Amino acid sequence: MxxxxxxxxxxxxxxxGDAENVLVVGCGTCVTVCFAGGAKEAAIVASSLRMSSKLExxxxxxRDVTVQRQCEWEYxxxxxxxxxxxxxxxxxxxxxxxxxxxxxxPESWVVPGLxxxxxxxxxxxxxxxxxxxxxxxxxLDLTGGICPIARCSKSLLxxxxxxxxxxxxxxxxxxxxxxxxxYDRLNGMGKLHVLLEVQPPKDWxxxxxxxxxxxxxxxxxxxxxxG
Amino acid sequence: xTAEIHSNGYLAGxxxxxxxxxxxxxxxxxxxxxxxxxGQVIREKAALLRGYCDAVxxxxxxxxxxxxxxxxxxxxxxQEGLEPVIQMTCRDRNRLAIQSDLMxxxxxxxxxxxxxxxxxxxxxxxxxAKNVFDIDSLQMVRMVSEMRDDCIFQCGDKFKGxxxxxxxxxxxAPFADPIDFRPYRLAKKVAAGANFIQTQLVYDIxxxxxxxxxxxxxxxHEKTFILAGVGPLKSPGMARYMKNNVxxxxxxxxxxxxxxxxxxxxxxxxxxxxxxxxxxxxxNAWKEAGIQICIDLVQEMREIEGVSGVHIxxxxxxxxxxxxxxxxxxxxxxxxxxxxxxx
Numbered sequence: 001m002x003x004x005x006x007x008x009x010x011x012x013x014x015x016x017g018d019a020e021n022v023l024v025v026g027c028g029t030c031v032t033v034c035f036a037g038g039a040k041e042a043a044i045v046a047s048s049l050r051m052s053s054k055l056e057x058x059x060x061x062x063r064d065v066t067v068q069r070q071c072e073w074e075y076x077x078x079x080x081x082x083x084x085x086x087x088x089x090x091x092x093x094x095x096x097x098x099x100x101x102x103x104x105x106p107e108s109w110v111v112p113g114l115x116x117x118x119x120x121x122x123x124x125x126x127x128x129x130x131x132x133x134x135x136x137x138x139x140l141d142l143t144g145g146i147c148p149i150a151r152c153s154k155s156l157l158x159x160x161x162x163x164x165x166x167x168x169x170x171x172x173x174x175x176x177x178x179x180x181x182x183y184d185r186l187n188g189m190g191k192l193h194v195l196l197e198v199q200p201p202k203d204w205x206x207x208x209x210x211x212x213x214x215x216x217x218x219x220x221x222x223x224x225x226x227g
Numbered sequence: 228x229t230a231e232i233h234s235n236g237y238l239a240g241x242x243x244x245x246x247x248x249x250x251x252x253x254x255x256x257x258x259x260x261x262x263x264x265x266g267q268v269i270r271e272k273a274a275l276l277r278g279y280c281d282a283v284x285x286x287x288x289x290x291x292x293x294x295x296x297x298x299x300x301x302x303x304x305x306q307e308g309l310e311p312v313i314q315m316t317c318r319d320r321n322r323l324a325i326q327s328d329l330m331x332x333x334x335x336x337x338x339x340x341x342x343x344x345x346x347x348x349x350x351x352x353x354x355x356a357k358n359v360f361d362i363d364s365l366q367m368v369r370m371v372s373e374m375r376d377d378c379i380f381q382c383g384d385k386f387k388g389x390x391x392x393x394x395x396x397x398x399x400a401p402f403a404d405p406i407d408f409r410p411y412r413l414a415k416k417v418a419a420g421a422n423f424i425q426t427q428l429v430y431d432i433x434x435x436x437x438x439x440x441x442x443x444x445x446x447x448h449e450k451t452f453i454l455a456g457v458g459p460l461k462s463p464g465m466a467r468y469m470k471n472n473v474x475x476x477x478x479x480x481x482x483x484x485x486x487x488x489x490x491x492x493x494x495x496x497x498x499x500x501x502x503x504x505x506x507x508x509x510x511n512a513w514k515e516a517g518i519q520i521c522i523d524l525v526q527e528m529r530e531i532e533g534v535s536g537v538h539i540x541x542x543x544x545x546x547x548x549x550x551x552x553x554x555x556x557x558x559x560x561x562x563x564x565x566x567x568x569x570x
Contacts (some may be wrong), residue, residue, distance in 0.1 A: 147570055152348050154317070154318070154347065154358070154363070155360045156343055156344065157366070158364075158412075159363070160403070160404070160408070160412070160416060161344045161364075162344075162398065162400030162474065163347070163475075164403055164404045164474065165404055165475070167404065167405060170350075171347050171350075180405055184405070192411075196367055196411060198415050199365075200366065201362045201366045202362075204361065216337055
């Protein structure tokens with residue numbers, strides 16, 4: 001899922017600036033699960049902004065609402081009236097949510113309340129780590145289900161580099177070396193021969209390097225006019 | 228060698244290749260470009276190394292600190308009559324930039340290349356930079372081999388004119404983790420086309436002998452030239468730092484003890500108790516011991532089957548190379564006539 005974390009309140013206050021009538025929009029999907037921008041966080045942020053603006057002698061009207069998914073038009077339609085009443089929307093969705101609001105409500109000004117961090121996993125309570133780089137051409141079959149693109153600091157396809165030490169990456173003792181993980185897993189399963197192949201340069205055109213991406217499924221499209 | 232030898236008998240015809248193919252024990256050095264545009268620094272360092280190395284590696288933004296480019300500094304090295312080994316990392320350039328820079332380097336007269344992954348930018352002075360890692364070091368080795376042997380770019384297009392013909396090297400870290408995989412990773416580099424290998428600094432000879440036994444079992448020493456990395460220590464502190472802080476470097480206690488013993492006359496005194504003369508004398512005693520240890524390491528490397536030479540890394544201490552090469556009885560270097568390689 002998409003993992004995000006909230007911006008600091010001071011930064012959010014700066015983004016809101018002079019707006020008097022603010023709508024905080026939470027999202028009920030990924031950022032709810034990672035405790036960054038769900039209904040609870042939206043209510044807390046709204047309340048914090050109300051209190052701090054009051055303390056500063058210029059109380060703002062700050063309301064909050066949370067939709068099931070900010071990245072789908074049908075859910076955004078449900079908050080159209082509230083959005084139009086506000087001078088500013090503070091989105092607690094991921095970067096996709098912010099953009100969906102901007103696109104769906106072209107007359108409204110929207111600012112981000114989160115930093116969208118990565119595609120990852122809640123490793124344990126309160127700890128999230130990255131798993132996928134959305135490169136558009138999955139190679140997890142070659143690496144025992146551990147992604148070197150997302151999890152090796154250098155995205156090596158023929159790792160490990162010389163910076164692997166006692167299971168961690170040279171960049172930080174808290175970062176596991178992806179290639180150590182890959183080696184251990186393939187070795188444990190008797191599949192080390194997979195690692196002896198020299199992997200050719202990756203075609204990055206399916207990743208962000210190929211420009212903004214798009215998938216069209218003709219079988220799923222709704223045609224406006226038949227025949 | 229795995230790759231096809233060119234009609235004149237050489238892949239690239241560099242001095243380094245010719246020294247190795249003639250069966251001499253090769254010596255390469257290292258020259259770190261300055262953090263400025265000062266070409267004079269390169270000339271001064273080149274003067275210290277000339278005659279004592281068959282070729283010198285010119286580092287490429289080593290430790291991710293911005294320096295004069297390897298090819299820029301290498302051009303001055305060529306002018307100074309020294310043969311460079313251009314280092315090229317995957318961190319700063321994509322496949323377009325690597326191929327284009329290497330064609331330029333070859334046109335200027337460079338003939339040796341060391342393909343490296345590159346230190347992560349987190350360690351350097353631009354930690355906020357975006358890294359590239361479009362290809363990795365193995366893929367670079369294969370790409371450059373194919374440029375030379377098949378006259379094609381990475382995309383498969385044919386060259387429109389002479390191709391760059393490099394003597395292609397790669398690095399090996401014998402003691403980095405996972406240590407059991409290291410000989411196989413070397414095998415992959417050889418399979419990708421590495422003509423020579425320069426290893427990370429080695430201080431632990433017994434451990435290196437074990438590694439080399441595995442390398443020989445895989446027959447790799449017959450397919451590539453292995454140059455063992457050695458380097459003079461400057462102080463016991465530097466030895467301990469390497470042991471504890473640098474991934475993939477083993478420093479046996481015996482070597483740390485030898486370094487410590489060299490400063491024995493000043494042992495037990497705090498910084499404040501030592502006069503500047505004392506400190507200078509101690510530093511010199513340490514350096515002398517560091518050079519002697521390095522000489523001993525080189526001598527031991529010469530006895531290991533499958534080691535074809537040494538790569539002396541005396542970074543910012545190029546003066547140490549002369550006494551090491553002389554002390555290890557590797558001076559004078561073999562005089563090899565330059566050959567022209569034609570396509």
